[in-house]
Amino acid sequence: MIGQDETCVDVYRLVITQPGWGIAEIAAELGAAESTVRGCLDKLAELSMLYPAKDATDVAPISPEVGLAAYIHRRETEIHSQQLELAAVRAATAELTAIYASQRARHGNAGLEQLEGVNEVRARLSELARHATTEILAFMPGGAQSPEALEASRPLDEQSLSAGVALRTIYLDSVRNDRATTEYARWLSELGGEIRTTPSLPLRMLIADRNVALLPVSPEDTRAGAVILRAPGVVTALLALFEMVWESAAPLHGKQQPAADEPTQQEIELLRLLQKGHTDEVAARKLGLSLRTARRMMSTISQRLGARSRFETGVLAERAGWL
Template identity: 45%
Template sequence: MREALDRLVELGLLTPSRETVGGLRAVSLEAGLAHLLRRQEEELARRHHALAAGKAAAARAVAEYSALRPDTDRDGNERLLGLDAIQARLEVLTRRLGEECLSIIPGGAQSEASIEASRPLDEQALNRKVRMRAVYQESVRNDPATFEYAQWTTERGGEVRTSPVLPSRLLVFDRTTALVPIDPGDSRLGALCTTSPGIVATLVALFEQTWEAAVPLGAVRSRDTEGGISQGERELLKLLASGMTDEAAGKRLGVSMRTVRRQMAALMERLQATSRFEAGLKAAQRGWL
């Protein structure tokens, strides 16, 4: 009964009584019908407005999709927009892999979603004895999940190396097809897939240079015999000396800003410097820069 009364009040067919405190009275038939018709008109107007807004949104979406739609293969190049498009193309390219896959994976620790998306594809290729070479950022050694995945790769026959500083993300399949991010700052936005021989050859050369400068995953990170500084520490000093902020240097090295500051504090202590400026001078005197 209470629910029915509440509904009648909501519809405007019952209104508070002026004679009985807390009581209700029925509105007149004319007023009730007029109120119901007005509510229906307002509801129809609201639906009409929502429909018009929906049509406009759909038109905008179609226009945006037309502008952002991946290019058809044009001179061996195609844009892949979004993670789903990239993943779909990776699945096709991995199935077609015959001999070799080269990859540069910057950014330090990889997300769990990225690792789980890569694992079945890598496993398929490794089971077919495809040679897989990957270069990770050195900071992955400090991330258990990413380091475990890199070890998993090597245990199945892949080759993994690390380097303190890496170029943009890169994948090359059988030295004929390459994927690079459209925006190096956010690889989730999309990728350029290219089979242009000149571009692919240049990217392969970039990979080989990066590979030669990197160290095997299982190698102990050593310090320079003369200066007593690791490659990662040397790169950090170079980045900061070039004017980079702690945050920017951390992004280049794939580590957090907190890690950058901790490493710099340790270097300053070893250099017996009271400021970063003094640390830079002493580092230069020791040949660290």
Template identity: 45%
Template sequence: MFEVIGLNATSEVIYRTICERPAWGVAQLANHLGLPEARVRADLDHLAELHLVTCKSEAGPIKVVDPGIALRSLLLQRETDLINRQRELDAARAAINTLASELSHKEAGESERLDSLVAVRARLRELAASVRESCWSLLPGGPQSSDALESSRPLDKGALDRGISLRTIYQSSCRNDTATRAYVEWLASRGGENRTLPTLPLPLVIVDEKVALVPIDVKESRRGAMSLSSPGAVAVARVLFELLWDTATPWGEHRLDADGLTTQERELLRLLSNGMTDEAAGRALGISLRSVRRLAAALMVKLNARSRFEAGVRATQNKWL
């Protein structure tokens, strides 16, 4: 429950036990919870770093800081961090969209126009063969086909075998796809790093922080891509990726924010509040219309609302929007 403010499951159990048994020391906590004393001490150090408890000496009593103050302070700090991160992310999205719309004005030698998906795939194969350090990718649009995943396997294997850093951000909807799950688990077993976000602004590939592939038309990626090598253009693409990476959820984790919402629920709430239809929201999230309506119904339950209008009012009152 308290993962969002920095507590893992064990730390939370220890903290709750200390609140209930303030006179207990490390040995009593360890015996009661069936944990090694070293683990209890490590978690107490972490609780102290979060200013939830204080302990003047190892043998002295453990003092709990007023939970009403300490926990709310941590929650406020987390909310502030999320607001600042969202502002940075919005600014980066605006910058990359501006960059994509101005590609035609790039100087010769700093960009290469790839006018078809065939040309894009050929360029990706060239980059995969020449990559020396890293390859970072954004993959919007939901799950890829099994054939597409299998065609990527030898390229990814070769890169990982050479010690290349592979980082990929998928849409959250990919977690429900059997083929993608199996492929990501295979990547992870070889050292690949994978995270998810509910929506992604555009397809993007960055190789060695020197070349960036972005779509010619953000709304229609089938038109092809631009291969950019100017330091400024690649820097903007890199900043966007790093902001998204820091915000994304590691594959296999299911984070809840301060309001108990998943990132996918939060994004759906934002899309619907902006007037987007269920169908359009589904396309943005890479999920089916049925899944959109299921998530919307779950949000109404969390908001204790009997209609979407009432849900919108309650979400505003709760400062979820």
């Protein structure tokens, strides 16, 4: 690649500044073998940075802005495709890790405590938060939080941060459209807390001090109760899951706008969920969106791709490298 080959950059620079020089003169100036210079000229020609030469002295440069445009576009497309592939691997890893941890909890474990009912779960959540001394990590799926829930969390979060406990929370991207949640996030950030968002989350989860985790018995029904896990192997797996999702998540107040013709991560996740066979209702719930919003988003994607059906949307999305 031209940006990584200093010799070829030097050759191109001499072609510009010393018109009429041939391979022998360029090689002598650079102290390089003529075969090396000839190889660089071939590479520059392949990148459309030189006009075709009739002989060794007939070398004329093309503006790199023009010559490299196609190469840059091709590389950008390849990188974007790799990023999408990596995001899919991360999502699959997160989902499998959550399933693994949940199944281990169901079958019993020396470091497991079963919690029955919503009230008991809330009481233990508060207890874990109050007794944390270093760090609290949390997944918060389900979309926008109610003003009542946020106000109930405020005293506990303030107490934790004032005691020097680090708070890192991941919400769904859909909360970006909710004023109450974004205002709460701004208040929390001012106190030192960190909030990021991601298109979807595998389950609700809290990890305190990197040695105890609380997660629901059923990711689909948090009212079914929860389990507290202390087994080091399971907690370590959940920590790895959190850090993986955190790395790919975006700061709540950061810029998320992709290029005009590129899909958002939320749109990609919607396509992926529907491709897996989820209904519109299930996909909307996993993304923290209303059914109407999810369907409107799907309609927008179809229009952007010029598709006339859901099936055609999936086919065109794959061809575009979105899936």
